[in-house]
Amino acid sequence: MTTEASQWLERIRALPIEGPVRIMNVCGGHERSITMAGLRRILPAGVELIPGPGCPVCVCPEEDIYEAIQLALREKVILTAFGDMLRVPVNVPKEEARSLEQARAAGGDVRPVGSPMEPVRIARDNPDRQVVFFAAGFETTTAPVAAMVAEGVPENLSVLLSGRLTWPAVAMLLASGAPGFDALVAPGHVSTVMGPEEWQFVVDDHRIPAAVAGFTPESLLAAFYSVLRQRIEDKPFLDNCYPEVVRPGGNPGAQRWLNETLEVVDANWRGIGIIPGSGYQLREKHAAVDARSRFPAYREEARRRAGQMPPGCDCAKVVLGKIYPTACKLYGAACTPRTPVGPCMVSDEGACRIWWSSGARLAE
Template sequence: MSLSARQWLDRIRALPLDGPVRIMNVCGGHERSITSAGLRGALPAAVELIPGPGCPVCICPEEDVFEAMQLALNEELTLVAFGDMLRVPVNVPRSEPRSLEQAKAAGADIRPIASPGEAVAIARQDPERPVVFFAAGFETTTAPVAAMLRQGVPDNLFVLLSGRLTWPAVAMLLESGAAGFDALIAPGHVATVMGPEEWQFVPERHRIPAAIAGFTPESLLAAMYSVLRQLQERSCFLDNCYTQAVRAGGNPTARRWLDATMHVADAKWRGIGIIPASGYALRDACRAHDARAQLPSYADDSRKRVGEMPAGCDCARVVLGQIYPDQCRLYGAGCNPRSPVGPCMVSDEGACRIWWSGGVRQRRDVAERSTG
């Protein structure tokens, strides 16, 4: 019989915790569930939950957003993108459009969509007009894009791909020697697609307890209890606390489609730099629908702060778990959901947006988190 959230909390509170325990929850969806359920306040004071690098909008390269904007502004085409991407700011003079939303207001044909199927439908409505699908996201978003390509798309549909893998950012943190966490909660939806095996390196290579969780308080608390027990018992393994959806090997069809249409490549993460083997790129078999191969390039490396976060924005440090959202210099002081400066305040999976929506409205002026 499965336990309730209250029962899991009782079990966690009964653990004899010797000192502070830092648990990183990688996924933005996890952070949203944790905040909306008030789990931080319900856990023992010794348990510290750290938002991690699981927001695709937050880490989407600034250069890719700029490229999408310039294509929409300068070419006779329609650009479609997932809704969150429309408000992500780029680094250009204030006299120019600074987001896809502002480019749309300036006259570009830019439309928000919720699924790859909508991109296909828009392309079929006007076969003579090029449609560019700016596809940014992690594995769970990129797999449907792969399925779309594998199943066949209209000749006038092109993909500007900005897909990323989740686990390499965690690997980079752990290999840096300054990860700043003692245990890890891995994203259940990614493991559903790619398989739990991708996260095995955390306990095996780094001797850090890990658990895969779903998005209910019960699943998250079960995963927290698991990693806390592992720390207590000085054991390290990967625990699957989302057995309803996560199976060994993941989704074989999704993985097959990803492999058929894309390959893994070194990739940029905004404000962080290049992380090896952390991105998806279209294979030559998809070249006819690759926007980078078929359309003009508007890359401009002469721009100030190319690839960086906006001036004064600490989103990169928030994404890496080095500071909490309300420790950003701009949090609540010029950066809020109505007027976002950094990408972490844009997306529903951005830690800053989540904390603001959860009622944290004041910046706290304290030293950054310890990574000891």
């Protein structure tokens, strides 16, 4: 541990904490840093760190993944997607392809990509093939997708968009009356794009301490100290503990691409349901590049109930901070990174995958 991190830890330990104080970290990247650095083990016993809804792979609607699989198999397109999406399972009979990875094994041309530039290149390299970019993610990854569309794409490229906004999920938890947390550590990357002000409602509307954090132990411990002190002094405010990257107002250019290319709509979160104003869809002027307009729909009414988490999977409760990953009955038994049942065990931003990778094996 660095000298700076040790200093923040000593400041936290010197606080008169009357626990338990439950701090939710929204971002999957935060959860990875917290777990891998062992921060839960070194904080005072009265401080509880709760992973929150910060994994876009985990909340991507099952029906969107199913649609991508069908496009790859039935329409014979080149289906591109961010790498984590390839292993997320859907609820279909065992004899059918249950993931994009299995669709590729069944003959589908499915290719993992790391940025929106790769589907553009693939489309240009294959002018006689239709290319679909299955773009799932939060604001940080959706902004480059919006810029890609705004700048123009090859005629044979279309986008199957599954973009989500982070703050509405936290707003839903707070509006429920039983949010399950006493303070919030807001995501650094999202705040870089959208601005820290997006989280001001947590303080203004609910009087809950909040701080934006980066991904180092130093930044996270500074944020923990901030929200703990705010709570002790009963003076909640929105603190920015990632000032080297997060600026007031965020990134105007990225926001312009998002606003000009996409519109905000009510959207489904897997296992959670519809959250108002939590999704992105392409504006009408960009309908020509919308895969849902270009190809037949594969969202059969009969599959509506299949769009939830798999039977016995508690990923939704994990995403909402209701339980820890190890409390799921499938964790480490039927569900492991090698054989994932739920999406939280797939992505490196999923709490279950993060906990497993850190060595957490036994149910609590």
